[in-house]
Amino acid sequence: MDKKLKYYLQIADNALILSHRLSEYCSRAPFLEEDLANTNVALDLIGLAESVLEEVAKQEGKGECGDDLAYRRKESEFLNVVLVEQPNEDFAHIMVRQFFTDAFNYYFFSELCTSKDPFLSALAKKSIKEITYHLRRSSEWMIRLGKGTPEASQKTQSAIDKLWKYTHEFFIENSIETEMISKGIGANLASVHLNWKQKISEIFYMAHFNIPTNDFVIKGGKEGAHSENLGYILCDMQYLPSKYPDAKW
Amino acid sequence: MLNRIVKAKYKTMETSLISQEELLLEFENKINAEQKIEPLDWMPDEYRNHLIRQMSQHAHSEVIGMQPEGNWITRAPSLRSKKILLAKIQDEGGHGLYLYSAAETLGVSRDQYIQWLHEGKAKYASVFNYPALTWADMGAIGWLVDGAAITNQVSLQRTSYGPYSRAMVRICKEESFHQRQGYEIMWKMMEGTKDQQEMAQDALNRWWWPALMMFGPHDSDSPRTSNAMKWKIKRETNDHLRQKFINKTIPQAELIGLKIPDSNVVKLSDENYQTSDINWDEFWKVVNGNGPCNEQRLAHHIKYHNEGAWVRESASISNPK
Numbered sequence: 001m002d003k004k005l006k007y008y009l010q011i012a013d014n015a016l017i018l019s020h021r022l023s024e025y026c027s028r029a030p031f032l033e034e035d036l037a038n039t040n041v042a043l044d045l046i047g048l049a050e051s052v053l054e055e056v057a058k059q060e061g062k063g064e065c066g067d068d069l070a071y072r073r074k075e076s077e078f079l080n081v082v083l084v085e086q087p088n089e090d091f092a093h094i095m096v097r098q099f100f101t102d103a104f105n106y107y108f109f110s111e112l113c114t115s116k117d118p119f120l121s122a123l124a125k126k127s128i129k130e131i132t133y134h135l136r137r138s139s140e141w142m143i144r145l146g147k148g149t150p151e152a153s154q155k156t157q158s159a160i161d162k163l164w165k166y167t168h169e170f171f172i173e174n175s176i177e178t179e180m181i182s183k184g185i186g187a188n189l190a191s192v193h194l195n196w197k198q199k200i201s202e203i204f205y206m207a208h209f210n211i212p213t214n215d216f217v218i219k220g221g222k223e224g225a226h227s228e229n230l231g232y233i234l235c236d237m238q239y240l241p242s243k244y245p246d247a248k249w
Numbered sequence: 250m251l252n253r254i255v256k257a258k259y260k261t262m263e264t265s266l267i268s269q270e271e272l273l274l275e276f277e278n279k280i281n282a283e284q285k286i287e288p289l290d291w292m293p294d295e296y297r298n299h300l301i302r303q304m305s306q307h308a309h310s311e312v313i314g315m316q317p318e319g320n321w322i323t324r325a326p327s328l329r330s331k332k333i334l335l336a337k338i339q340d341e342g343g344h345g346l347y348l349y350s351a352a353e354t355l356g357v358s359r360d361q362y363i364q365w366l367h368e369g370k371a372k373y374a375s376v377f378n379y380p381a382l383t384w385a386d387m388g389a390i391g392w393l394v395d396g397a398a399i400t401n402q403v404s405l406q407r408t409s410y411g412p413y414s415r416a417m418v419r420i421c422k423e424e425s426f427h428q429r430q431g432y433e434i435m436w437k438m439m440e441g442t443k444d445q446q447e448m449a450q451d452a453l454n455r456w457w458w459p460a461l462m463m464f465g466p467h468d469s470d471s472p473r474t475s476n477a478m479k480w481k482i483k484r485e486t487n488d489h490l491r492q493k494f495i496n497k498t499i500p501q502a503e504l505i506g507l508k509i510p511d512s513n514v515v516k517l518s519d520e521n522y523q524t525s526d527i528n529w530d531e532f533w534k535v536v537n538g539n540g541p542c543n544e545q546r547l548a549h550h551i552k553y554h555n556e557g558a559w560v561r562e563s564a565s566i567s568n569p570k
């Protein structure tokens with residue numbers, strides 16, 4: 001597959017797999033308003049994934065559609081970061097995972113607005129409004145949890161400590177990203193990283209959370225090497241198309 | 250707002266000066282004149298209690314109803330169908346919200362309503378105690394369960410309690426989409442492979458009777474119907490609404506090649522379809538807690554409500570804005 005299309009897939013798969021995790025949480029949120037807000041984010045992200053997957057299928061020109069890419073690829077062909085496939089341990093994990101990803105998405109898509117690739121710049125301009133809302137919501141939750149009860153603060157800090165090691169993968173350039181950046185297509189990850197760290201510090205300062213000091217890294221997703229979680233996600237997600245390959249739904 | 254407070258104070262004074270009989274007469278005159286009863290208006294205790302029971306049951310039904318369909322979100326077979334299903338379930342949660350807010354105007358908090366649900370003192374629609382076993386159930390639920398719900402809710406738009414009536418108007422707008430989307434799933438499956446056709450027929454077989462049961466017992470066996478009709482909380486009887494639904498649904502099934510699981514269906518000369526009687530033993534069994542998923546549905550709600558307690562508590566003492 002063309003490198004640019006693989007770059008597209010990284011973007012699509014982050015949204016697709018995170019939206020899947022959020023959709024698992026439907027009817028399980030702490031209160032009804034939050035259930036609806038969670039589903040809103042899930043819906044935005046599926047929409048984002050869908051438009052990118054459609055574009056990949058179109059540019060690949062093999063007569064496939066977006067659904068073929070979502071429902072017929074195998075684990076190692078998914079290029080999302082490992083963070084987004086981490087399970088919904090509790091509300092704190094869900095919201096910390098969301099905050100880390102929203103902050104990344106916000107600066108990543110802000111950069112993409114000026115991409116030389118017309119599809120990516122159009123996509124970024126279209127998505128940035130939703131992503132801004134996502135980041136505002138998860139930032140507010142960080143503060144609400146950090147400045148709320150001791151229990152909430154402690155649970156959230158422990159989710160931060162646990163998920164921190166997965167965040168570095170966003171910013172560790174692989175060869176595809178290096179090439180896309182050099183061509184003016186991809187987002188400059190160094191500056192995304194700088195902004196991201198700034199945002200995290202700012203919100204954690206307000207919420208009284210500590211930024212973990214260990215720099216242990218777990219990565220591999222962007223190369224198709226995932227955690228055990230992805231296999232189970234795809235088992236669910238691809239169940240019907242795998243079992244009834246000829247059926248249209 | 251000020252006006253409402255003044256009016257309420259005036260009403261309280263009035264209440265102490267005017268006899269119960271006069272208040273009841275005024276209340277019933279309003280009902281007879283098709284005027285809405287509003288939260289601050291005087292109302293008989295029986296009227297209030299009937300609404301507390303019915304509206305909270307309705308709100309709980311919307312929320313518990315998220316579960317059977319929620320069972321298939323992660324296995325939705327296409328991006329489009331996943332979006333539609335998620336948005337549909339989100340709508341149901343939204344309906345729950347409108348209805349809890351409307352029901353809170355009766356002087357009971359959402360927390361209290363939820364506690365009654367957890368204690369088994371409040372019910373929700375029994376239909377959600379059946380399992381959603383295949384993807385075709387997403388079609389059957391939208392088409393039949395939402396279809397039956399709309400039939401009921403359209404008539405409740407004219408209910409005499411203002412906040413309930415307004416909630417129904419908002420909800421009905423969304424429900425008709427749900428019904429069409431469900432029917433579209435069935436229709437697509439009936440045009441699909443043999444496996445899909447079998448799945449669709451099987452889903453109809455399993456959901457047909459529970460959908461007809463949604464309208465409740467025969468009017469002759471429905472103890473609360475008479476007051477509810479007199480006070481225009483209910484506008485049409487169970488049997489009448491059920492017949493409307495049957496008449497609308499049978500031709501839809503036939504159109505896409507589905508067979509109604511009842512060998513006694515006959516179209517009468519007055520255009521009504523006659524069907525077999527409902528298995529009322531099963532109906533009461535499920536209402537009384539012994540359906541296939543009663544325990545599971547309630548346990549799910551309790552589990553996630555309890556797990557969310559620390560989040561609600563934290564959110565209640567801190568506001569980031």
Ligand SMILES: [Fe+2]
Pocket residue numbers: 311340341344420424
């Ligand atoms: Fe609804």
Ligand SMILES: [Fe+2]
Pocket residue numbers: 341395423424427
């Ligand atoms: Fe509905």
